[in-house]
Amino acid sequence: MTSALARAVQVVCGGPAPPGAQASGQARWLSRFPLGLQVLGFISVLAVVVIGSSYRAYVDSAQALIRESESEHLIGAALVARARIEAESRVLVSTTQSLARHPAVREALQEGTTPGVLAAVGKEMEAVFDSTGLSTLDLIDRRRVIVHRAPTTAVRGLKASVWGVAEALGGEAMLQTAKEASGGLIVRSIVPVPDLDGRVVGVVMAGTRFDNPFARRIAQDSTVELAIATPIGVVARSSDRFHMTPTLHQKPLEQALFERRPVLVFDLDQDNLRQYVPVRLGDETFVLIVQGDAQAAQAHVVVAAREATRSAMTMFGLAIVATSLFAMTLGRRLRQIKTQAEHLARDITGEVHVRPAGRSLPFASGGCELDALEHVFDHTARSVARHHEALHRAKVLAEHAADSDPLTGLPNRGCLMRMLSNRLAEQPGEDWALLFLDLDGFKQVNDQRGHDVGDALLCEASERLVRLVGRREDVTRLGGDEFVLIAHADGPPLAPQRLAQKIIHALEQPFHLEADAPPVQVSVSIGIALHPEHGRDASTLLKHADMALYAAKGAGRRTYRLYGSPSESMGT
Structure with missing residues (x-):
């Protein structure tokens, strides 16, 4: 082919052949064909090489884009599942605390x-057990009996053997994670x-089991499989289709557990993407x-690779006939590339490709095919960017929901x-107060007027408190009906007590919640x-404020108590 190019230069330019372009057996064989056919053959081979490389680069970029999109989908599903687990743990803690305060x-x-x-308490516990979906709920006395x-069918009168009971009897509340015998x-x-x-x-003591039904409940996304694992392996899975090779996934599992960071793994053998996300509850x-099936998402990539090979072979045969046929074939193949690109864009983004307003298809009007491909790729890139932004917004909303009362x-x-x-870490010497509030008579409102009125009462009371604090x-x-306020105490003397008086006055004003009631x-x-x-850490301050609240309730309600000063209160 080098000899043919040298001859082409000689014919076109009218000069001698370049040095080193000596006749050989191959050159003599090629000289039997017209120069135009040789050049056409060279252009055909070059076109096949260039187009084949372009196809390969396109397939590789499409595959990378699919993996990135699938990994972001898995991260979003994992964050949602983690938020549901944390929400269930909060329900678990609030349920036990509410029962512990029940008279x-x-x-x-x-x-x-x-x-x-005992019968009344048993009925109350059964109602709580049925409404919250707990796995276990026990009431244990000081003898650990x-x-x-x-439920009522469970055996009573046995000794509680859970190791955390002794610590709780010593006054320490805890959230623990343990492995069951099953x-x-x-x-x-x-x-x-x-x-x-x-x-x-x-x-x-209340408990929630992390078993297969629990995994199915938190994995509401039907396009992914979810499992819960510990250092010893998987303890719950949302579907029997979830399989994990211990030797292959032991390393990412240990990374997620001990480095406390998400880990993404692509399984070439099973063609799966897996996202490992650590979750900490209590001391464990x-x-x-979260596993996604990447095989279906990449099926069209295999089709594109096969079509690329077939296109290169077809174009090589057509290039032998004439340069014009080669150009026509190239145009036809570019149209097929555009169609494949639109299919990939639709599969990746879930959107139907829309023609720009005021423009016709370039192929229909004789325009440049590359302009059409550029538009398709640009549209795909913008769509992926929008999906990424939507995922980021969903992540922000999930984090906000995890920190807010719904x-x-x-x-x-x-x-x-x-x-x-x-606040304690940044300003350890600052003076401020913690006010622990409990609405008196809220349960009667719920029982007599309904939960809708009770919820409206809580919302209106919240707004009054926000207006008071600022x-x-x-x-x-x-x-429930419990609130905590943070108030500065570095102003005039008895500033927290005056704020408590204002709160008592503000919340005893009538709440107009229904028009005709x-x-x-x-x-x-x-x-x-x-x-x-009264304390230098959050738990101690909250505990002492809670104790002062119980003192206020014991004094007849509609009053306040300062921790350690039972006589200092506002009279009714």
């Missing part, structure tokens, strides 16, 4: 309690139950494994604890703890 539960754990009290276990995983919330003197008389860390929009307990920890992030709803009227009890006088 009937405290009475049932006292010595010499009546069978009627199970007083009641939901091979599954269970998350337990264990909360001590104090009597009116503050002495622990028993514990409430486990891993969410009813009132106020910060929740988890957000409060992080804010308090940050900053929405300083008001937190812990759950009488207004709702409640009161509020408040417990106050000061920093740093």
